[in-house]
Amino acid sequence: MNTQEKWHEMHSQKRHQPRYPSSDLVSFVLKNFKKDDQILDLGCGGGRNVKFLAENDFIAYGVDYSANGIKATQELLDLHKLKAELKIASVDDIPYEDEKFDGVICYGVLYYNPKEVIEKAAKEIYRVLKKGGIAYVVIRSLKDYRYLNNEKISKYEVLIEEKDSSKSAFKENGMKMYFFDKDEVKRVFGDFNIEEINRIETSYKNDSIYDSHYCVVLKK
DSSP: OOHHHHHHHHTTSGGGSOSSOOHHHHHHHHHHOOTTOEEEEETOTTSHHHHHHHHTTOEEEEEESOHHHHHHHHHHHHHTTOOOEEEEOOTTSOOSOTTOEEEEEEESOGGGSOHHHHHHHHHHHHHHEEEEEEEEEEEEBTTSHHHHTSEESSSSEEEOOOOOTTSGGGGGTTOEEEOBOHHHHHHHTTTSEEEEEEEEEEEETTTTEEEEEEEEEEEO
């Protein structure tokens, strides 16, 4: 089963459809965008961020390469009588014209792709942003336990083989995953003005393992 098929299956299950957006994303969007700005959630999954955008008076768009993810997003919008434009597409081939969006969100998505796709996705995000537009991209760092505890394919890529079913990485078994240090952030997103590279870390198992993410603010 390839990664797309695995996500298609996972997005059909309610436990893989988180209900609420992350607090850092909420703060970022409300601070940086205004009513009626056009914002794309790239890799929208089960729709939590698209719903948040739509209910806060932004013009919301969602793209995901899982048909079940788009279906779940539409059902969530319908339940709350909200509207957004949704399309099935890959992160490296965004089906919108140049300089369409005031903002792009890509939260916890890119690292499920190989380097070549991530590089194309960065260029696509740049292309569809308006001049002066802002992107908020969340990616995993080399301090994440998935990177530290799994087989390295290359400097930044690992194959997930988690034996502990209580860890969130267990559902990612068999996936190749791409991690970043700051140098790789700067290389991949070199077309942008990189406004900020921040880190969010959450520890588990008595502070023995970490989910570690970079929260990157990019401006065109």
